[in-house]
Amino acid sequence: MEADELLVLVAGGDQKAFEELYGLVSGPVFGLVRRVVRDPAQSEEVAQEVLLELWRSAAKFDPGRGSALSWILTLAHRRAVDRVRSARAAVDREQREARRAHHPAFDQVTEEVEAGLEREWVRRCLDRLTALQRQSVTLAYYDGYTYREVAERLSLPLGTVKTRMRDGLTQLRKCLGGVA
Amino acid sequence: MSLLARLLRREDLHSLAAPYALDALESGERYRFEKHLSTCDSCAAEVRALSEDAARLAWSTAAPPPAAMRDRVLAAVRATPQAPSPIPEHTPQLPPHVWGTQPPPSRTRAPRERRPFFVPLATATAAAALVVASLFAVQARQTQDKLDAAQSQSREINHVLAAPDARAATGKDTEGRSIGVIASASEGRAIVTLSGYAEPPSGRVHQLWQMRPHAQPRSLGLFKQGDTPLVATGLNKSATSLAVTVEPDGGSAQPTSQPIVQLALKSLGFGE
Numbered sequence: 001m002e003a004d005e006l007l008v009l010v011a012g013g014d015q016k017a018f019e020e021l022y023g024l025v026s027g028p029v030f031g032l033v034r035r036v037v038r039d040p041a042q043s044e045e046v047a048q049e050v051l052l053e054l055w056r057s058a059a060k061f062d063p064g065r066g067s068a069l070s071w072i073l074t075l076a077h078r079r080a081v082d083r084v085r086s087a088r089a090a091v092d093r094e095q096r097e098a099r100r101a102h103h104p105a106f107d108q109v110t111e112e113v114e115a116g117l118e119r120e121w122v123r124r125c126l127d128r129l130t131a132l133q134r135q136s137v138t139l140a141y142y143d144g145y146t147y148r149e150v151a152e153r154l155s156l157p158l159g160t161v162k163t164r165m166r167d168g169l170t171q172l173r174k175c176l177g178g179v180a
Numbered sequence: 181m182s183l184l185a186r187l188l189r190r191e192d193l194h195s196l197a198a199p200y201a202l203d204a205l206e207s208g209e210r211y212r213f214e215k216h217l218s219t220c221d222s223c224a225a226e227v228r229a230l231s232e233d234a235a236r237l238a239w240s241t242a243a244p245p246p247a248a249m250r251d252r253v254l255a256a257v258r259a260t261p262q263a264p265s266p267i268p269e270h271t272p273q274l275p276p277h278v279w280g281t282q283p284p285p286s287r288t289r290a291p292r293e294r295r296p297f298f299v300p301l302a303t304a305t306a307a308a309a310l311v312v313a314s315l316f317a318v319q320a321r322q323t324q325d326k327l328d329a330a331q332s333q334s335r336e337i338n339h340v341l342a343a344p345d346a347r348a349a350t351g352k353d354t355e356g357r358s359i360g361v362i363a364s365a366s367e368g369r370a371i372v373t374l375s376g377y378a379e380p381p382s383g384r385v386h387q388l389w390q391m392r393p394h395a396q397p398r399s400l401g402l403f404k405q406g407d408t409p410l411v412a413t414g415l416n417k418s419a420t421s422l423a424v425t426v427e428p429d430g431g432s433a434q435p436t437s438q439p440i441v442q443l444a445l446k447s448l449g450f451g452e
Contacts, residue, residue: 027244145204146206169233
């Protein structure tokens with residue numbers, strides 16, 4: 001069964017459907033949260049909160065407004081970004097730089113990519129973006145930086161970053177072949 | 181505002197669609213954009229498409245979660261009631277510890293320090309009731325378009341409520357208007373509601389400020405509608421009070437008028 005149908009069953013209190021949904025989405029949710037949050041213990045905590053939220057709030061999903069997977073991953077991403085930003089606010093700037101120098105945004109993506117058609121495809125499509133499009137998109141999405149922070153890091157005007165993000169996402173859509 | 185200024189501002193807001201889809205807006209901006217989104221069908225469609233694109237990026241990061249997580253989540257599911265369907269979408273459950281009647285729940289991340297737990301019960305209850313009441317008022321007005329914004333806000337609110345050191349306070353002025361706050365010093369977050377204040381005149385907004393000794397006021401965001409709770413993040417532990425001023429549309433970098441209301445944060449565990 002697809003995530004969309006499962007979510008509808010889950011909204012009706014079906015625990016078996018939730019188990020099936022868990023099997024389908026826990027990997028993407030956990031992987032995404034871990035990519036953004038990085039700290040393993042905190043990633044697990046956030047991923048658990050997100051999955052439980054799916055159970056609690058399944059009724060809020062509106063199939064007319066997009067796919068279930070996109071809804072679920074949007075929720076997971078928002079939570080992960082919130083967590084990483086509040087943690088980051090507490091971390092000293094130098095420390096942050098040092099840590100980042102250790103894990104450049106894009107290399108780590110490449111590193112984490114394993115076999116799998118969708119993964120390989122996303123990676124290829126990211127490779128096809130211009131460097132600035134790719135960096136703008138990945139610093140925001142995978143590292144949880146605001147577009148202001150991205151502009152600062154890349155020494156670009158705010159307007160340019162916003163445009164690169166938009167162009168980057170639309171290029172990805174073309175490359176990936178439209179909405180999943 | 182002149183037509184040109186309005187168009188420019190609209191244009192400017194439009195350009196935030198991609199950063200919004202990537203969750204790359206600061207909370208204040210996110211809020212303003214979501215407000216705009218509820219009145220702009222073309223933006224909503226664009227955001228929807230861009231969000232689908234962003235979600236595709238998630239697929240390249242999928243990784244198997246620890247096996248024990250499954251058991252924990254499924255156990256939690258069996259013990260957790262579901263929220264009823266969309267409207268009212270998220271009845272805020274006030275955990276007992278916010279009311280000061282039970283010890284705070286344990287958490288993996290312990291708060292930096294333990295203070296004797298104390299909430300003046302009447303005050304806490306009043307503030308909590310205020311927050312809940314305004315949430316309901318908001319939810320009654322919800323249209324489907326506004327749900328997303330409300331959902332993210334409910335999450336923020338639940339997050340504050342779940343903090344072990346969440347405490348509540350209210351301030352009333354001589355005319356019976358009040359400000360209600362539930363805050364967590366360890367999280368640096370607060371939910372703030374205004375009650376009884378008239379909507380600011382057209383082209384003006386209510387703006388919330390963090391006041392701190394020897395520091396300039398820092399904006400914590402703009403109130404959406406008179407009674408919509410504002411979720412403030414990044415509160416400093418040494419903050420001594422919250423203040424609300426009336427500012428030109430879009431907010432100011434620094435307050436340009438006297439506060440209409442101010443609330444001390446000492447009883448909420450701040451000010452050190």
